[in-house]
Amino acid sequence: xxxxxxxxxxxxxxxxxxxxxxxxxxxxxxxxxxxxxxxxxxxxxxxxxxxxxxxxxxxxxxxxxxxxxxxxxxxxxxxxxxxxxxxxxxxxxxxxxxxxxxxxxxxxxxxxxxxxxxxxxxxxxxxxxxxxxxxxxxxxxxxxxxxxxxxxxxxxxxxxxxxxxxxxxxxxxxxxxxxxxxxxxxxxxxxxxxxxxxxxxxxxxxxxxxxxxxxxxxxxxxxxxxxxxxxxxxxxxxxxxxxxxxxxxxxxxxxxxxxxxxxxxxxxxxxxxxxxxxxxxxxxxxxxxxxxxxxx
Numbered sequence: 001x002x003x004x005x006x007x008x009x010x011x012x013x014x015x016x017x018x019x020x021x022x023x024x025x026x027x028x029x030x031x032x033x034x035x036x037x038x039x040x041x042x043x044x045x046x047x048x049x050x051x052x053x054x055x056x057x058x059x060x061x062x063x064x065x066x067x068x069x070x071x072x073x074x075x076x077x078x079x080x081x082x083x084x085x086x087x088x089x090x091x092x093x094x095x096x097x098x099x100x101x102x103x104x105x106x107x108x109x110x111x112x113x114x115x116x117x118x119x120x121x122x123x124x125x126x127x128x129x130x131x132x133x134x135x136x137x138x139x140x141x142x143x144x145x146x147x148x149x150x151x152x153x154x155x156x157x158x159x160x161x162x163x164x165x166x167x168x169x170x171x172x173x174x175x176x177x178x179x180x181x182x183x184x185x186x187x188x189x190x191x192x193x194x195x196x197x198x199x200x201x202x203x204x205x206x207x208x209x210x211x212x213x214x215x216x217x218x219x220x221x222x223x224x225x226x227x228x229x230x231x232x233x234x235x236x237x238x239x240x241x242x243x244x245x246x247x248x249x250x251x252x253x254x255x256x257x258x259x260x261x262x263x264x265x266x267x268x269x270x271x272x273x274x275x276x277x278x279x280x281x282x283x284x285x286x287x288x289x290x291x292x293x294x295x296x
Contacts, residue, residue: 003103003104003133004104004105005100005103005106005133006106007106007107007108007143008137008140008143009143010107010108013143014059014060014064018108018109021108021109021147024060025064025147025148025151026038027064028060028064028065028068029068029071031064031065033066033259033261033265033266034064034065034066034068034069034072039068039071039072039152040075040076041079041153042075042076042077043079046078048078048080048187049077049283049284050073050074050281050283051248051283052191052192052247052280052281053070053189053190053191053192053278053279053280054191054192054280055071055148055191055192055193055194055278056193056195056277056278057087057141057142057194057195057237058263058274060144061266062266062267062276063195063263065261066259066260066277066278067144067145067276067278070259070278070280071148071149071151071152074280077282079153079156079157079187080187080189081157081187081188082115082157082158083149083158083189084122084160084162084179084183084189084191085159085191086162086191086193086237086240086243086244087139087141087142087163087164087192087194088164088193088236088240089135089141089164089165092165093137093138093139094132094133094134094136094165095132095135095165096130096166097128097130097163097171098129098133098135098136098163098165099123099131099132099162100132100161101116101119101123102114102119103133105159107143107146107147107150109146109150110150110154110155112157112158113155113158113159114158114160114161118158118160118183118186118188119160121182122178122182125178126174126178127174128166128171128174129162135165141236141237142161142163142193144193146159162175162240164237164239166239167239169225172225172242173221173242173243173246175246176243176245176247176249177246177250180247180250183247190244190247190281192237193240194236194237194240194277195235195237195274195275195276196212196213196233196235196260196276196277197235197273197274198236198274198275199274200234200273201271201272201273202262202270203270205273206260206275208231208233208275209233209275209277211233212224212231212233212235212238213260213279216245216255216279217255217256217257217279219245219248219249219255221246224238224241224242224245225238235275251283253282253284254282254283254284255279255280256279256280256281257277257279258278259277259278260275260276260277261275261276
């Protein structure tokens with residue numbers, strides 16, 4: 001019988017009580033570093049345009065307002081049926097590239113079902129992806145996205161959680177292409193979970209993160225991957241973001257940077273910060289598949 005993946009950072013990265021968590025999420029949306037507006041769901045019957053998001057995954061007191069900027073944009077776009085979550089493996093547990101294909105993920109706001117059919121479809125399209133619940137059991141990078149989604153949509157969506165420990169460009173490309181095939185003609189959102197530069201001065205972090213985000217905004221996927229390596233940019237979710245960039249390039253989705261701040265903007269200590277960015281990837285109404293040819 002499929003099991004329940006229990007929350008492991010509730011009461012640490014975010015409030016552990018449902019009422020307190022809703023109040024905390026509200027404060028993220030209204031925060032001066034966030035959208036400063038309460039989100040409302042666009043219920044107009046039209047195809048959604050936002051196909052992907054980049055969201056941070058630190059504690060809500062640090063990165064919550066930046067994350068709220070991404071989810072506010074998503075709310076204006078409508079409701080996805082399934083969210084594919086791509087995140088880094090911080091713990092070292094489990095396989096190099098792993099998906100949970102069944103069961104429920106629990107937060108203080110309720111249980112979310114895994115979309116087994118979609119997980120299997122992605123699995124069948126990439127030989128490097130394996131089924132492994134251990135990689136997800138203690139990992140926070142995907143968990144912290146869920147309360148934001150539940151705040152907007154309740155528990156009326158499904159997820160496919162994928163965790164990256166591997167750091168190989170060709171594998172990232174493979175996952176991106178697999179998503180193009182598996183998600184075609186579905187109402188699905190892809191979230192890449194990443195914080196940006198870790199534990200450098202705000203000035204140094206900004207310079208490095210701007211260089212990486214410039215490549216991402218240009219959908220220069222190889223350039224993004226290479227600059228992470230050559231400039232030693234400690235963005236923990238650069239592999240998930242590389243896969244999202246491949247996916248976005250293939251479906252001709254236009255990137256937009258929604259927010260960038262760092263932990264010093266909260267703590268006042270700019271000597272040793274972590275950078276946080278939010279981006280959206282919006283499908284153009286008249287676009288056609290590019291087959292990664294940049295012919296959009």
